[in-house]
Amino acid sequence: MKIVSIKEKAVPISSNISNAFIDFSKMNASIVAVETDVVRNGKHVVGYGFNSNGRYAPSGLLKERFIPRLLEASPEEIVNDTGTNLSPEKIHQVLMNNEKPGGHGERTVAVGTLDMAVWDAVAKIEDVPLYKFLADQYGDGTIDEKVFVYAAGGYYHPNKGLPELQDEMKSYLDMGYSKVKMKVGGVPLEEDLKRIEAVIDVVGSGQNLMIDVNGRFNLEEAIHFGEAIKDYNLFWYEEVGDPLDYHLQAELSKVYPNAIATGENLFSVQDATNLIRYAGMNPKTDFLQFDCALSYGLVEYMKILKMLEENGWSSRNCIPHGGHQMSLNIAAGLKLYGNESYPGVFQPFGGFADGYAIDNGYVGLPDVPGIGFEAKEDLYQLLKTLNLEQKKAYIN
Numbered sequence: 576m577k578i579v580s581i582k583e584k585a586v587p588i589s590s591n592i593s594n595a596f597i598d599f600s601k602m603n604a605s606i607v608a609v610e611t612d613v614v615r616n617g618k619h620v621v622g623y624g625f626n627s628n629g630r631y632a633p634s635g636l637l638k639e640r641f642i643p644r645l646l647e648a649s650p651e652e653i654v655n656d657t658g659t660n661l662s663p664e665k666i667h668q669v670l671m672n673n674e675k676p677g678g679h680g681e682r683t684v685a686v687g688t689l690d691m692a693v694w695d696a697v698a699k700i701e702d703v704p705l706y707k708f709l710a711d712q713y714g715d716g717t718i719d720e721k722v723f724v725y726a727a728g729g730y731y732h733p734n735k736g737l738p739e740l741q742d743e744m745k746s747y748l749d750m751g752y753s754k755v756k757m758k759v760g761g762v763p764l765e766e767d768l769k770r771i772e773a774v775i776d777v778v779g780s781g782q783n784l785m786i787d788v789n790g791r792f793n794l795e796e797a798i799h800f801g802e803a804i805k806d807y808n809l810f811w812y813e814e815v816g817d818p819l820d821y822h823l824q825a826e827l828s829k830v831y832p833n834a835i836a837t838g839e840n841l842f843s844v845q846d847a848t849n850l851i852r853y854a855g856m857n858p859k860t861d862f863l864q865f866d867c868a869l870s871y872g873l874v875e876y877m878k879i880l881k882m883l884e885e886n887g888w889s890s891r892n893c894i895p896h897g898g899h900q901m902s903l904n905i906a907a908g909l910k911l912y913g914n915e916s917y918p919g920v921f922q923p924f925g926g927f928a929d930g931y932a933i934d935n936g937y938v939g940l941p942d943v944p945g946i947g948f949e950a951k952e953d954l955y956q957l958l959k960t961l962n963l964e965q966k967k968a969y970i971n
């Protein structure tokens with residue numbers, strides 16, 4: 576069993592939305608296809624992956640370093656002990672060969688992108704959905720039949736006033752979501768409070784609303800804003816300060832009484848460990864948003880889950896960032912609390928399988944081999960363009 580070829584290209588996911596820290600006018604993402612020599616249904620098994628939104632396509636890292644490194648590995652270095660499938664753990668080792676610890680940078684995104692494609696291929700070779708493979712091999716053998724998902728949006732956007740913000744949130748409720756998320760921290764406090772109240776009017780209660788600062792506030796602003804919103808009793812107050820400022824997080828946790836969420840910009844098990852050690856977060860109330868596609872992939876994410884367990888946290892504290900099907904599979908197979916979803920933005924990467932409507936804030940998963948990209952037509956059409964280029968390359 577071997578990897579025959581790996582293709583990568585950068586595709587745009589740009590739009591004119593902004594959060595409190597960045598706009599998305601130049602945002603893109605890498606898509607990859609890992610083709611194996613294993614034949615299923617008369618064709619080579621191909622695993623697909625992509626990086627989550629918020630970090631740019633790591634094309635250079637993939638093309639110059641990680642793809643050649645994986646292609647140069649011998650079959651013994653990448654195949655499991657029984658020789659029946661690829662080993663994501665061994666492939667992780669190969670990819671991380673000659674990489675120093677610390678300073679994780681955006682190599683974590685490159686490795687996370689390839690890791691997604693490897694898991695897709697592994698589950699396709701087993702001929703089962705990834706969530707089932709994870710539950711059987713790494714979990715307790717059972718799956719969550721439906722997964723909690725919330726609708727993330729509420730971005731700042733030119734010409735978007737309160738009525739437009741309310742219409743957006745109404746549309747998410749109409750789709751079947753029960754909780755929604757909006758951006759804050761990009762305009763003066765008074766204006767954000769009006770935006771929050773306008774959305775609570777639509778969703779009925781602060782418990783149906785999350786707010787996301789995208790790391791904008793310093794400690795004083797974090798506490799001041801927290802004081803102003805605490806009586807709304809929001810579902811969570813997200814990524815309030817710089818993601819690596821554990822002191823800010825710890826000081827905020829002392830005074831803000833409701834749930835806090837963070838972690839989408841922590842990219843390694845060591846960063847996650849520091850958060851749990853030093854940031855004063857509460858395993859009874861708080862949420863962790865590590866996104867495997869940005870942070871060395873599921874092999875690293877499982878190390879994070881183990882670290883959490885050792886520190887008295889549960890997988891049920893986790894609701895990953897990114898709104899992609901990879902984390903949805905992890906949520907169902909390894910029993911997370913739920914997953915993010917972007918019904919209105921970052922298409923075709925956000926959202927789930929076609930024909931699986933959201934019902935009262937929960938979504939089901941398709942019974943197809945792999946991650947399920949083939950059950951999401953717009954995404955599959957995009958991913959397939961990698962294969963077409965591969966075929967052309969063979970003819971030339």
Ligand SMILES: O=C([O-])CC(=O)C(=O)O
Binds near residue numbers: 594629727787896897
């Ligand atoms: O706006 C973004 O970068 C996305 C984000 O933080 C989220 O989905 O939580």
Ligand SMILES: [Mg+2]
Binds near residue numbers: 787789839896
């Ligand atoms: Mg966020």
